[in-house]
Amino acid sequence: MANVSSLGVGSGLPLDTLLTNLRNSENTALVAIQTQQSGVQSRISAYGQLKNTVTTLQGTIAALSGSSTYGALKTSVSTSAFTASATNQAIPGQYSIQVDTLATAQTLIGAGQASQTAANGTGGQVTITLADGSSKVLDMTGKDTSLNGLVSAINSDSTLGVQATLINDGSGTPYHLLLTAAKTGTDASVTSISVSPDNTALQSVVGFGGSSPALTATAATNASLHINGIAISSQNNQVTDAIQGVTLNLNTTTTAPSNLSITSDNSAVSAAVNAFVTAYNSLQTTLQSLTAFDTTAKTSSALTGDSVARSIQNQVRNVMNVVSTTGTVRTLSQLGISTNKDGTLAIDSTKLAAAVNSNPDDVKNLLSGTNGVAQTLTTVTNNILGTNGLLSTATDSANSISSDLQKQYDDTSARIDAVMANYQTQFTNLDTMVAQMNSVSSYLTQQLSSLSISQSSTKK
Template identity: 45%
Template structure:
């Protein structure tokens, strides 16, 4: 609340005194602010630790998945195809020759039309497309039975399995219909295209539409020039395989081939499927980085500066120490039969002075190469590092866990402190207003007394002057 200038009448430093009283009263607000700042700092620090634990759990969970271990990579010594392998694949070499690529059927009208917008029927028509024994029908209104309208109707129904366009060949009748099967392979080719009148009646003429688009693969007429659909054909270790598309899955278990070009005759390509230990190595190093990040964050947030004699947000905090202790304990996994029974045997050691993990890349690579099964058991086993770390992390970060409970409590404390601050501020404002009124009254009274004093002094002086004159 603003304080009007007082003390002018009395000459007393009442404004300064009122300011000092305000500063004294505000110490109570400062204490509340200081406590709120401390609680907010702890709240932020817990949030940082929670995020780091969650990042560690994500990295740990990756080490609990089967696909992290025994991953495979592929290499091909030609440009005829590419290959990708999943966890079901088996390491080995394969001789593959791409004899034929899969292609789509195309139908191009044999003759063109002078006017692409000219109406071709005097009634609406139904056009039925049959692919793989399944028939789909579209209805074209009479005023849309132009070449342009039919193309628009075909492309407006994605379920037909065919797309249409108009090709301009530059002749006197340039507009020609081009139909293309949407998928490759023989099974995706058009078998028939039939045209019927939607509401057949006397004088209904649909012959021009039939002449434009009618088709029967069993007895191809003069309407279209056809480029037939083809299946992909590959030879895999001498075994012929056909495919409707140029993407061939699981002919070699766990391997997907994507055909790109036909092989040179008699020159098959070699596909090599080999172990890719880099997937596991990357997952291990990601886990170690996340673990060390959490340890460093806890160290920073709980440190104490001896020189400045100042603590950090969580100096002396028991929950932070509990996190550090239990996360470290999760690394202690009971050994299982095998060459790799603990982390140190695969090159992951702990610095006793700061608890930070260090990875010996050479030792890790050797463990992954020679003892992948043991490494997988150590991390992904029922009581492995991944399972223990997940349990430890959940205890702190899941709903109802230690950190959410602590942060809920601190948020409630901040709300209470906000209410306390508001109530205290109102009380101080009321008290200062009382002081201001009292000081104003004092100032007025002192001003009046000073005025009377001056008057009396003046009168006495005048009386003294009168006496001297007599």
């Protein structure tokens, strides 16, 4: 029997080429499935793009419906001595403000000590009482009572109302304990510090109040200012309750009144409208790109003819049909928003500003009122993005189709492998059989040739 080491070698037949051609023919079924898979994956990716752009559009709802967008106010000051901010609870107007004093925190400083590491007695309960009547206890039992240990213990407890540090004056007894009230103003000042049970050494370092305090105080001050001639006092330099809806941050004192102006600020409304239009246009542009058909090349896009894409486009366009039931400004076109031929929007900034300035209540009702733009947009985007919304349902369906196609591909691939294995066996058998036949044929040919030569020799 011939030894066949490679398909077709024994027989001389082009069996390898024939087997390759058969494989290519069978693989056309796999190519068709892969083409379908590619189309489904493109559709899933396109749905993801739509989800992102619709989510961005949905993100503009907060500003369109937010109460802080409407009736916003802005402040202007004529000095650097203070800054001001206003909520929509403030009342527009002009104010004259003079800062007389700034709020400061009380400081307590001890006499110089020779060592910062030497213990000051053992243990003790340090009670710190503030001017507002509150008291806190620092338990030094089993703790380091040196100046270093005391500073560490105080700063580890933010509820005590004081902060501690050491000052080194470079003398023979250089270390001074410095306590600073955690807040400015007289209410946050320390009125007494006592140590119990008896630890006279620690008392001599931190004791305050009574006839012989160990600490010397620099008193706290409250901020004081005049607003339109009315005297105001504040425990800190952030004054929040002197003018309704206005916060003043005091920086320095002044010798003469400075002006604070509070006026309407409609920029928030314009910004909200512009953000909505930008997001709307981004969605329309994305939809146009994903559903386009190239008539010259005769090629489709990922969502050409897709019903989900058409539905999203139609639903979002319905937002432009919102009509307010009251007021002068009742439609988006009256707000300066128009639709271009390609479905995107354009804004007439001058018309928008005029509408916002002249009819702020109408604009607010159109954008954020019942059945207004924000509410309609909420309904539309929820229908698109919700758990059972258009995109979720479409994506789930496409993923299911993709899974089915993968199973179909795997099954078809397995079938082709089985068929090709059968072909391989048949071709191997054929190659072996033809090789044997060729061997026999060669043998017979040789024998006949030998016989012919022998007969010729006999005749001679």
